[in-house]
Amino acid sequence: MTSPNAEATTAETFDTAPPADSNSAATSQSAITAEIVQIEAGYRASGVTELQPRLDYPPYRSTILRHPTKDPRHVDPETIELWSPCFGHRDVHAIEADLTIQHGGEPIGERMIVTGRVLDGNGRPVRGQLVEIWQANAGGRYLHKRDQHPSPIDPNFTGVGRCLTGDDGSYRFTTIKPGPYPWKNHRNAWRPAHIHFSLFGTEFAQRMSTQMYFPGDPLFPLDPILQTVVDADARNRLVASYDHDVSQHEWNTGYRWDIVLTGRGRTPMDEEDAA
Amino acid sequence: MSPALPPTAGQTVGPFFGYALPYDRDSELVPPGHPRAVRLSGRVIDGAGQPVPDALLELWQPDEAGSVVRQEGSLRRDGWTFTGWGRASTDDTGTYTFTTLKPGAEPGKAGFFLITLFARGLPNRLFTRAYLPQDAAVLDSDPLLSSLPEPERATLISRADEGGFRFDIVMQGEGETVFLRYPGH
Numbered sequence: 001m002t003s004p005n006a007e008a009t010t011a012e013t014f015d016t017a018p019p020a021d022s023n024s025a026a027t028s029q030s031a032i033t034a035e036i037v038q039i040e041a042g043y044r045a046s047g048v049t050e051l052q053p054r055l056d057y058p059p060y061r062s063t064i065l066r067h068p069t070k071d072p073r074h075v076d077p078e079t080i081e082l083w084s085p086c087f088g089h090r091d092v093h094a095i096e097a098d099l100t101i102q103h104g105g106e107p108i109g110e111r112m113i114v115t116g117r118v119l120d121g122n123g124r125p126v127r128g129q130l131v132e133i134w135q136a137n138a139g140g141r142y143l144h145k146r147d148q149h150p151s152p153i154d155p156n157f158t159g160v161g162r163c164l165t166g167d168d169g170s171y172r173f174t175t176i177k178p179g180p181y182p183w184k185n186h187r188n189a190w191r192p193a194h195i196h197f198s199l200f201g202t203e204f205a206q207r208m209s210t211q212m213y214f215p216g217d218p219l220f221p222l223d224p225i226l227q228t229v230v231d232a233d234a235r236n237r238l239v240a241s242y243d244h245d246v247s248q249h250e251w252n253t254g255y256r257w258d259i260v261l262t263g264r265g266r267t268p269m270d271e272e273d274a275a
Numbered sequence: 276m277s278p279a280l281p282p283t284a285g286q287t288v289g290p291f292f293g294y295a296l297p298y299d300r301d302s303e304l305v306p307p308g309h310p311r312a313v314r315l316s317g318r319v320i321d322g323a324g325q326p327v328p329d330a331l332l333e334l335w336q337p338d339e340a341g342s343v344v345r346q347e348g349s350l351r352r353d354g355w356t357f358t359g360w361g362r363a364s365t366d367d368t369g370t371y372t373f374t375t376l377k378p379g380a381e382p383g384k385a386g387f388f389l390i391t392l393f394a395r396g397l398p399n400r401l402f403t404r405a406y407l408p409q410d411a412a413v414l415d416s417d418p419l420l421s422s423l424p425e426p427e428r429a430t431l432i433s434r435a436d437e438g439g440f441r442f443d444i445v446m447q448g449e450g451e452t453v454f455l456r457y458p459g460h
Contacts, residue, residue: 052284053398060287062396065322066446072401072456073427075419079381080337080389081457085360088347121279121459130350134295142291160295162350196288198296204335205460207391208400211286228398229284237283262282263459 027186029222035059036227043230053228060224061185081204087130087164097163099133099175100156107157109138109176113246114212116257117169118199121264125169126206132198133173135159140181140193149181174252180219192219192226199259206261213239214255285399290329292393293364297331300352302363304334304375311339313439315388315405316372319365322447326369330394332444334361334373341379341386377407377439385409385417388433392444401454405442406432419455427453 036059043050055067100107114133118126136142136159139151143158161173178193194211201207213226220226220235229235237260246254288296305312315334319327336359338344344359363371380386387404406414414420420428430452433440444452 051282053286055398057398060396060398063398064396065325066327066394066396067322068401068451068454069322069447070451070453072454073419073423075455075457077457078384080335080343083343083345085335085349085358086345086347087349090347091350119280121282123280132296134292136291142294144291144294146293147291158294196286196292196295198288203457203460204389204391205402205457207333207402208283208285209288209393210283225287225289225398228286231284234281234284237281238286259283260280263457264279 025184025187029186029188032059032186032189032224033222036221036224040227040230040232050229050231051234054230055228057224057228059185060228063228077203077205084129084200084202084204084206087200088128089164092130092162092164094163097161097171097173099135099159099161099173101174102158103156105156107137107154107176109154109157109179111174111252112177113172113174113248113252113254114195114240114257115170115172115243115246115254116240116259118165118171118201118259118261119169120201120206120261123260125167126165126201126261127167127169129165129200129202130198131163131165131171133161133175133195135175135195136178136181136193138176138179140179142181147181151179151181177214177253180217185224190219190222192217192223197259199261201261201263203263206263208261210259211238212257215239215242287395287398288331288393290395292331293329296362297364298350298362302334302361302371302373303352304336304359304361304373305357306354307374309374309376311376312374313377314372314374314436315433315440315442316370316438317433317441317443318369319371319392319394319444320369320446324448326365326367327394327446328365328367328369330365330369330371330392330397332363332365332371332373332393333391334363334375335359335389335391336375336378336387337380339376339379341381341384383413383416385413385420387431388440388442390442390444392446394446397446401446402457403444403452403454404431405440407440408432408435423453426450 240257
């Protein structure tokens with residue numbers, strides 16, 4: 001129904017919309033990429049392995065005023081810090097793991113299953129714990145009032161899911177593949193397609209949020225958020241694998257992604273003591 | 276013991292968690308009308324002294340007796356069960372508010388709230404403790420507080436206000452909050 005003129009107007013309006021930060025929005029991708037490459041070269045030369053993202057990562061402009069300048073203070077945990085909140089079937093219904101059945105019809109896009117396990121640093125499953133996800137729709141649009149990307153909202157897709165891990169630490173979501181989307185970090189900035197994950201372990205300090213990416217995305221080297229993780233192997237661990245055994249005949253494609261939380265968690269003996 | 280697996284790296288929650296992570300009564304660990312309800316509130320401030328309107332805080336604490344709570348039901352509050360955990364978003368003034376109970380402590384130890392901070396522009400979560408304002412001798416005996424010079428120590432101690440406790444979080448710069456790192460994490 002939209003005329004070519006209307007489309008052109010929409011595109012122009014978006015392109016020229018006032019950016020959140022006019023300085024950063026004037027920066028080109030090539031300038032951002034040069035910063036990314038320089039930081040990674042410095043990291044490789046340092047010989048130190050960094051498994052977590054840098055909080056101070058200037059190519060991701062929003063970190064500039066939001067990173068602590070002091071290193072975190074090392075502290076020995078008190079009892080409460082050896083535990084994490086407890087979630088159960090009172091909190092989460094099984095259907096919340098299927099993001100494709102939350103409305104009256106089928107969402108647009110590539111239906112897929114994302115599955116994997118949540119493990120502690122010893123490879124032990126994190127059982128019965130909450131996993132939350134959120135994501136853009138197939139056109140790269142979030143159902144959020146601050147997302148003004150002129151790509152259609154899908155009335156059949158909210159993009160929010162929850163589940164509890166099984167006894168083997170496994171989680172499983174049915175959803176659609178999210179699209180890449182533009183953001184205002186710099187001129188012509190595009191986020192690679194991703195799904196946000198929120199995770200809990202058995203200890204307070206295992207709490208984390210992260211993002212899962214899809215294999216082979218050409219936007220990886222251009223994205224200052226993924227690149228906050230300066231270690232290439234650590235970045236690769238954020239990328240899911242296509243798993244044909246998860247794909248189902250004439251129904252969905254499948255991706256597999258395991259998540260390893262920091263630390264070793266409580267031992268089974270600790271659990272018995274507490275019970 | 277098996278060799279340690281490398282951890283999955285954290286990534287920012289970005290700007291669009293607001294329709295996904297908050298939920299009904301997320302910040303009300305007890306209903307506001309609870310006879311012993313206290314308010315834990317404050318502002319989140321960035322390195323330019325500006326409020327951070329798109330942060331998400333989580334609270335984890337023991338019950339009034341100082342015991343770890345092992346109750347499900349945080350996501351579907353029934354108005355009776357204290358789960359020890361909640362979630363609050365900052366508003367346009369950078370302010371967050373929890374309604375909760377005063378955390379107890381083991382005998383002779385200093386009581387505190389635990390806070391996890393997420394935000395756009397924050398590539399990984401930050402942890403801190405918000406201590407109750409309490410007897411100086413108890414605070415002085417705390418291993419963390421006693422290891423910190425005064426300006427830093429003060430960032431971890433909440434102030435009493437009319438509804439409960441006030442605890443501001445400064446992400447960067449003057450008065451920067453002390454954030455915590457635990458062994459193995």
